[in-house]
Amino acid sequence: MWELIRTNKRNSVLLMALMAMVLLALGAVIGMATVGPQGGLFGLGIAAMVWLGLTVVSLSSGDQILLAASGAKRVTHDVHPQLFNVVEEMKIAAGLPVMPKIYIINDPAPNAFATGRSPQSASIAVTAGLLARLNRDELQGVIAHEMSHILHRDILYVTLAGIMLGSVVLLSQVFMRGMFYGSMGSRRRYSSDSRGGSQAQVVLVVIAVAAAILAPIMAQLLYFALSRRREYLADAGGARLTRYPEGLASALEKIAADPSPQLAAANAVTAPMFFANPFKKRGQKGLSDWTSTHPPISERIRILRSMSQGVSYKDYANAYASVTRGKSIMPAAALADEAVQIRGTQAEPAKEPPPPKQIHDVGDIMRKVNGFSFLTCGCGLKLKIPPKFPSDTVRCPRCSRTLPIHS
Amino acid sequence: MVGLVALLVVLGILGLVAIVGIGIYNGLVGSRNQVDNAWAQIDVQLKRRHDLIPNLVETAKGYMKHERETFESITKARSAAMGAKSVSEIAKSESQLADALSKFMLVVENYPELKANQNFLALQEELTSTENKIAFARQNYNDQVLFYNNKIQMFPSNIVAGMFVFTKRDFFQVETALEREAPKVNFS
Numbered sequence: 001m002w003e004l005i006r007t008n009k010r011n012s013v014l015l016m017a018l019m020a021m022v023l024l025a026l027g028a029v030i031g032m033a034t035v036g037p038q039g040g041l042f043g044l045g046i047a048a049m050v051w052l053g054l055t056v057v058s059l060s061s062g063d064q065i066l067l068a069a070s071g072a073k074r075v076t077h078d079v080h081p082q083l084f085n086v087v088e089e090m091k092i093a094a095g096l097p098v099m100p101k102i103y104i105i106n107d108p109a110p111n112a113f114a115t116g117r118s119p120q121s122a123s124i125a126v127t128a129g130l131l132a133r134l135n136r137d138e139l140q141g142v143i144a145h146e147m148s149h150i151l152h153r154d155i156l157y158v159t160l161a162g163i164m165l166g167s168v169v170l171l172s173q174v175f176m177r178g179m180f181y182g183s184m185g186s187r188r189r190y191s192s193d194s195r196g197g198s199q200a201q202v203v204l205v206v207i208a209v210a211a212a213i214l215a216p217i218m219a220q221l222l223y224f225a226l227s228r229r230r231e232y233l234a235d236a237g238g239a240r241l242t243r244y245p246e247g248l249a250s251a252l253e254k255i256a257a258d259p260s261p262q263l264a265a266a267n268a269v270t271a272p273m274f275f276a277n278p279f280k281k282r283g284q285k286g287l288s289d290w291t292s293t294h295p296p297i298s299e300r301i302r303i304l305r306s307m308s309q310g311v312s313y314k315d316y317a318n319a320y321a322s323v324t325r326g327k328s329i330m331p332a333a334a335l336a337d338e339a340v341q342i343r344g345t346q347a348e349p350a351k352e353p354p355p356p357k358q359i360h361d362v363g364d365i366m367r368k369v370n371g372f373s374f375l376t377c378g379c380g381l382k383l384k385i386p387p388k389f390p391s392d393t394v395r396c397p398r399c400s401r402t403l404p405i406h407s
Numbered sequence: 408m409v410g411l412v413a414l415l416v417v418l419g420i421l422g423l424v425a426i427v428g429i430g431i432y433n434g435l436v437g438s439r440n441q442v443d444n445a446w447a448q449i450d451v452q453l454k455r456r457h458d459l460i461p462n463l464v465e466t467a468k469g470y471m472k473h474e475r476e477t478f479e480s481i482t483k484a485r486s487a488a489m490g491a492k493s494v495s496e497i498a499k500s501e502s503q504l505a506d507a508l509s510k511f512m513l514v515v516e517n518y519p520e521l522k523a524n525q526n527f528l529a530l531q532e533e534l535t536s537t538e539n540k541i542a543f544a545r546q547n548y549n550d551q552v553l554f555y556n557n558k559i560q561m562f563p564s565n566i567v568a569g570m571f572v573f574t575k576r577d578f579f580q581v582e583t584a585l586e587r588e589a590p591k592v593n594f595s
Contacts, residue, residue, distance in 0.1 A: 081529060081532050081533070081536075082532055082536075085532065085533070085535075085536035085539075085540075086536070088536070088540065089536060089539045089540050089543050090543070092448060092452070092540050092543045092544050092547060093543035093546055093547055094547070095441070095445060095547045095550070095551065136535075243546065
């Protein structure tokens with residue numbers, strides 16, 4: 001397992017080095033095109049500075065920005081004991097030193113993400129829709145998947161890679177706009193004045209334009225490759241932590257079948273952080289594997305369901321190979337021979353609520369997050385009392401009984 | 408002159424070996440501590456189960472008038488588990504307690520009023536979670552032991568482990584056949 005993490009680290013570093021090269025090369029070419037042949041170094045410096053600046057900001061407060069942008073609220077044990085307990089169970093299974101911070105997002109689309117630089121300062125956020133739809137075993141699977149992201153330090157890699165992607169896009173955008181406005185005015189005169197070598201300059205500009213178009217695409221493909229690989233690994237880790245791949249598989253199945261609109265608080269750069277691709281498209285089957293942050297859900301489910309022998313990383317790799325026919329996701333040398341048994345279902349205290357109730361549940365979970373208290377009247381009506389309710393008593397609207405509110 | 412260079416080279420190699428050795432030693436100590444910590448975590452969770460039981464019994468008693476034996480067996484198993492000293496004693500009494508609790512949870516199914524009680528539901532969730540946490544703490548202990556034992560046996564860390572007497576640790580195994588076997592369902 002640890003060897004696997006190390007090998008994986010090497011692959012990610014390689015992918016990120018490639019992205020860095022794309023970024024720096026783009027900077028150099030743009031520099032040469034705008035300033036002249038000697039401007040390459042200058043452009044390179046600018047690219048490096050943009051990249052460094054963005055990296056510093058996102059490493060110091062990236063997780064806070066992400067959580068705030070998605071409207072996530074920090075919750076305690078009282079608000080949703082089951083979620084809190086499941087996270088603690090997975091924290092114990094993963095041997096994490098501290099409890100991750102737990103957030104709930106007010107969104108009916110079932111999804112989840114983990115963020116934070118290191119296992120010591122990690123956060124897990126889930127949507128209210130996820131809590132309302134999944135049973136205990138499924139929730140455990142999702143949390144285990146997120147816990148594996150934390151354990152593998154995926155969040156750090158994905159954030160760093162995302163920043164590089166952002167820098168590439170930023171640079172090429174700025175350059176293209178500069179070209180567009182510059183070509184109308186004095187730009188041409190400057191370049192022809194420089195050394196009469198306008199021929200070479202034109203060639204350089206053409207190369208730079210091509211680079212500005214191609215670089216973001218290349219960076220994006222690299223980013224996607226990194227993200228997909230890590231999704232598979234997190235599935236493998238999640239199955240190993242719970243010893244129960246079926247929980248994760250059936251959670252994925254429910255999410256795939258969910259009709260809710262896509263998550264409001266997701267964009268292209270944050271997409272890889274989520275449990276399932278937040279951009280659901282109607283023709284998801286037609287989407288090429290190359291241009292997606294997540295592996296196809298159906299494939300993830302099939303891999304998990306075909307793990308009949310055990311739940312070690314090796315078993316996942318075998319299942320992966322048999323489902324995708326041949327490709328290998330993990331380096332064989334990194335897979336220790338360990339026998340990890342699948343367990344049976346754990347005791348389920350409460351049966352799943354029937355489907356019509358679930359939409360209410362999303363609202364109730366959010367009211368609880370926002371500090372509402374609940375009262376059940378003698379006539380069976382459930383009253384929802386907002387925080388800072390002015391009076392000590394409330395009258396039941398159905399049977400006009402007066403009920404005391406204990407805060 | 409040549410002698411000096413040779414001496415320096417030998418010293419350099421020795422220094423390098425020492426640095427690598429110190430790194431390996433520290434790694435071994437680190438993972439041994441991880442194993443100890445994982446073991447302590449199991450105890451933390453077992454203690455939590457003990458703390459939970461009085462509340463659970465108190466809440467359920469009012470509803471379950473005819474289940475005195477069930478309560479008695481839980482209370483007895485709990486005090487036995489809390490008084491247990493040696494490792495084998497603890498393992499035995501804890502598995503008896505787990506057994507008594509799972510029987511209790513089966514009996515609860517016959518009391519719909521109790522299952523509608525919010526307070527009891529909350530306790531039930533805590534109990535389920537605690538049982539899971541015990542299982543996961545044991546699982547993590549075994550994972551840590553596997554990692555540590557691998558380190559002790561694999562080259563080159565086995566050399567350092569041999570020099571400073573790092574001994575193999577045992578895996579946690581469920582003693583009673585009862586917990587190991589899946590519950591038998593009789594369809595006849």
